[in-house]
Amino acid sequence: MSVFDAVIILVGLVVGIGIFRTPSIVANSVSSEWMFMLVWVIGGAVTLVGALCYAELSAAHPDTGGEYHFLSRAYGRPLAMLFGWARCTVIQTGAIAAVAFLLGDYLTQVMPLGPHGSALYAALAVIVLTGVNAIGTAEGKNLQIVVTFLHLAIIAAIIVFGLVGPTAPPNHGTLAVPPGTAALGVAMIFVLLTYGGWNEAAYLSGELRDAPRNIARVLTIGTLVLVTFYVLTNLALLSVLGLDGLRASDAVATDMMRAAAGPSAELIVTLAVVVAAISTLNATIFTGARAFHAMGRDITALRWLGVWNERGRSPANGHIVQGALALVLIAVGAFTRDGFKAMVDFTAPVFWAFLLLVGGALFVLRWREPLRVLPYRVPWYPLTPAIFCLTCLYMLYASLVYTGAAAWIGLAVLASGIPVLYFQRSPKHRAVARDAPGATRSNPPT
Numbered sequence: 001m002s003v004f005d006a007v008i009i010l011v012g013l014v015v016g017i018g019i020f021r022t023p024s025i026v027a028n029s030v031s032s033e034w035m036f037m038l039v040w041v042i043g044g045a046v047t048l049v050g051a052l053c054y055a056e057l058s059a060a061h062p063d064t065g066g067e068y069h070f071l072s073r074a075y076g077r078p079l080a081m082l083f084g085w086a087r088c089t090v091i092q093t094g095a096i097a098a099v100a101f102l103l104g105d106y107l108t109q110v111m112p113l114g115p116h117g118s119a120l121y122a123a124l125a126v127i128v129l130t131g132v133n134a135i136g137t138a139e140g141k142n143l144q145i146v147v148t149f150l151h152l153a154i155i156a157a158i159i160v161f162g163l164v165g166p167t168a169p170p171n172h173g174t175l176a177v178p179p180g181t182a183a184l185g186v187a188m189i190f191v192l193l194t195y196g197g198w199n200e201a202a203y204l205s206g207e208l209r210d211a212p213r214n215i216a217r218v219l220t221i222g223t224l225v226l227v228t229f230y231v232l233t234n235l236a237l238l239s240v241l242g243l244d245g246l247r248a249s250d251a252v253a254t255d256m257m258r259a260a261a262g263p264s265a266e267l268i269v270t271l272a273v274v275v276a277a278i279s280t281l282n283a284t285i286f287t288g289a290r291a292f293h294a295m296g297r298d299i300t301a302l303r304w305l306g307v308w309n310e311r312g313r314s315p316a317n318g319h320i321v322q323g324a325l326a327l328v329l330i331a332v333g334a335f336t337r338d339g340f341k342a343m344v345d346f347t348a349p350v351f352w353a354f355l356l357l358v359g360g361a362l363f364v365l366r367w368r369e370p371l372r373v374l375p376y377r378v379p380w381y382p383l384t385p386a387i388f389c390l391t392c393l394y395m396l397y398a399s400l401v402y403t404g405a406a407a408w409i410g411l412a413v414l415a416s417g418i419p420v421l422y423f424q425r426s427p428k429h430r431a432v433a434r435d436a437p438g439a440t441r442s443n444p445p446t
Contacts, residue, residue: 162236185398
């Protein structure tokens with residue numbers, strides 16, 4: 001891949017469906033327009049710092065396992081496997097439930113189903129898409145390309161209509177927001193969620209032309225493009241809806257286009273967001289089940305999850321368990337004030353805890369392997385990774401102190417995986433399992 005190719009892929013990975021929901025939650029966590037815009041700029045800076053740290057790790061230790069590989073080299077395989085457990089039971093299933101709730105929020109704008117309509121739509125989407133993937137039908141590449149361009153076109157339309165459309169009246173009201181650092185902590189959780197996905201750049205280094213020199217360029221250019229996209233998008237939303245309008249909206253794209261271009265534009269944007277959300281949800285379900293499959297191959301107590309359905313060419317058992325866990329989360333979220341926010345609370349502390357460990361792995365591996373040639377060195381070491389680790393530590397603190405009970409439930413689910421590690425297979429048994437007759441087909445096709 002060229003630098004241009006990699007930048008496009010990185011932007012496509014990060015520009016997710018969250019930008020159509022998180023601005024309203026961020027607006028409810030800040031007290032002024034300038035602070036609303038400032039947190040998006042700060043989020044971009046944090047993303048750039050983290051991306052530079054990942055650039056060193058991925059250039060020095062290239063592996064398709066990404067964070068799993070970094071954690072295993074730095075701290076040992078048990079911690080890496082606990083990360084795998086976290087991805088299966090908290091991070092991935094929580095992401096599926098969160099995207100499903102976001103889809104439900106927008107579908108209720110078209111066809112309301114009562115007070116729990118969002119949860120009903122979310123559950124239905126998970127059941128249908130899980131069933132399709134378990135049977136063996138995955139999303140087509142062409143569909144994904146079309147949906148990605150549709151997604152970017154929606155954001156471009158929001159920016160254009162917002163910057164040239166009617167301006168919202170100034171905000172003169174006040175809102176009781178958490179004081180000081182609490183407001184920043186809640187806002188940053190959702191800002192960095194929206195920027196999430198940049199760590200996937202660790203998987204690009206193996207195919208990037210002259211990766212040691214170009215990986216930093218990809219991450220820097222890609223991050224600057226993302227910051228520009230998100231800052232302009234939120235400036236447009238703020239211009240049309242105002243801070244009060246953002247606070248009151250559960251579907252910012254729909255409400256903004258209604259105000260800027262009328263009801264017909266509102267319906268078109270809502271349907272486009274629904275299509276994009278379905279695509280994101282389908283891709284998350286597709287990839288998440290592969291993590292369950294991999295865990296089943298490495299843990300004897302869960303070996304039934306490692307069974308590959310050769311007829312449908314899919315990890316059917318992984319899909320079923322993943323879908324069941326996501327439905328449990330949706331059921332719990334249905335009885336909260338905001339299902340999407342509850343799912344973010346559920347995943348945030350586990351996510352930031354492991355991201356903190358990945359940042360620390362950079363220090364550990366430099367200390368443990370002082371003679372290793374580093375194709376790329378993070379600039380201003382040790383200041384840059386120290387800033388990243390301190391940011392992760394603060395976000396871990398914020399995700400525990402300034403969120404709901406769902407955050408502690410997420411940590412409890414993570415802790416429940418510790419006993420499972422006692423059933424992990426030895427390297428010898430893993431090799432035997434993979435070399436057994438028919439085992440060559442147990443790996444998911446690439």
